[in-house]
Amino acid sequence: MHAGLRITAFAAALAATFGTAYGVGEAVDPVVEDPAPARHESHGEASQAPNEDGGQDGHGGHETEPAGGLQISEGGYTLDLRTRSVTAGERTGLSFVIRDDDGRAVTAYRREHDKELHLIVASRDLGTYRHLHPTRAADGTWSIPVDLPRAGGYRVFADFTPAAKDAENLTLGADLAASGTYEPQRLPAPNSTADVDGYDVRLDGGLRPGKETELKLKVSRDGHPVTNLQPYLGAYGHLVALRSGDLAYLHVHPNGEPGDGTTEPGPEISFTATAPSTGTYRLFLDFKHEGKVHTAAFTVRAGAATGPGEAPSDVPAGAPSGSSSAEHEGEPGHGH
Structure with a gap:
């Protein structure tokens, strides 16, 4: 699938500090609000996002290829995430609706890669990753139970193609908060x-x-x-x-x-x-x-593209293994 979405500004990731409570239950709004369109949306400069060390992550300059998941609405469709917060370590039902320009729930999709919709849930520090396939009710509501192990901010991605004529594949994203005691994690070092x-x-x-x-x-x-x-x-x-x-x-x-x-x-x-x-x-x-x-x-x-015969600069030959496996759910809990 392609990711044909416009880049928006990067919103501040986590409001909690090390060892502090991340929030409790439904009283917590999502930790990150959906960002407004940024000036680099039309091939301007991309925003410099802080990395796990608090510095710049190195994706400033011009975006060379559209990226997905940074907008809650695109192409006349909106991700309406009904579950905005969960409690870390507890199995909780996650539900959402895809709406069209008129606010109606979408009930017809094209099957791509064996599924009508692919749901990805990832923590902001990329330490937790879920690839899920929710169930769609007749009224267009998608739902699936999730169990997120750690408190913090998460991003929910809905990857789908509406059945409407000339509709394109979309990846829409929305923020989800998991309450509990938050302990930040560093992104693992590059590994091959x-x-x-x-x-x-x-x-x-x-x-x-x-x-x-x-x-x-x-x-x-x-x-x-x-x-x-x-x-x-x-x-x-x-x-x-x-x-x-x-x-x-x-x-x-x-x-x-x-x-x-x-x-x-x-x-x-x-x-x-x-x-x-x-x-x-x-x-x-x-x-x-x-x-x-x-x-x-x-x-x-x-990084910058290398010339013919040059070794890749981003994955050095023989690079050591870092923390290499994401927290995930094996079948049947993998969500498929």
Whole structure:
């Protein structure tokens, strides 16, 4: 899917400080309000967002590719998030509605990658990640239970395509607060290997601003390549990239698909992706093996494009493994 949304200004991420209460129950409004359009919306300068160290995250300058998830409304559709806060560590129902320009709930969608709608929930520090598939009621209300482990600010992304004629794929975003005692976490250092649930996943390649690049991820277990990956959402892997700071959303899928006569079920999964700007990104790879979905996470830096034959600058060869697997829910709790 493409992310065809305009960039908006990055809002301040977290209002709480280390070790303080983040808020309680429904008395808390979302920690981040939806930002107003910024001056760089029409290819002006992008805002400098603070990184996890309080400095600049490095995605200033011009946006070279539109990013998604930064607006609650786009293309005549609005994400109406009815659940605005939850309690960390408690299973809570999350519900929302997609509305059209007339305020009516959308009840017809095109199925893409086996689902009408993909729901991503990620914490502002990118330490928690959920890829969910909610249930839609006849009146257009989507709902699913969530259990967010830590207090703080979260971003909810709805990735969908309305069934209306000429409608395009959209990714809309809204803020969610999880109450409790907030303890900030640093973004893991850049890594090219990830260990998750006994699997080793290696990333080759990197992101480039405004330039398509290939990302190859190789899955192995116990030192042996996994050659029997199972289809998941119509592919052998599913990749989401979120930009550190404002959580700009980039959603990509593999090159090839099961049954096309050329794509093998592992160990390698290939993607093509374009970063919307320079900056630090967190990549989340979902893959399915032996009936379970696993999520491997990587931190990469997208910088200036390199010339032919040059090594990627954002993922150094042999980069050490950081905190490589996102908190996620395995099936059936994975939400699919």
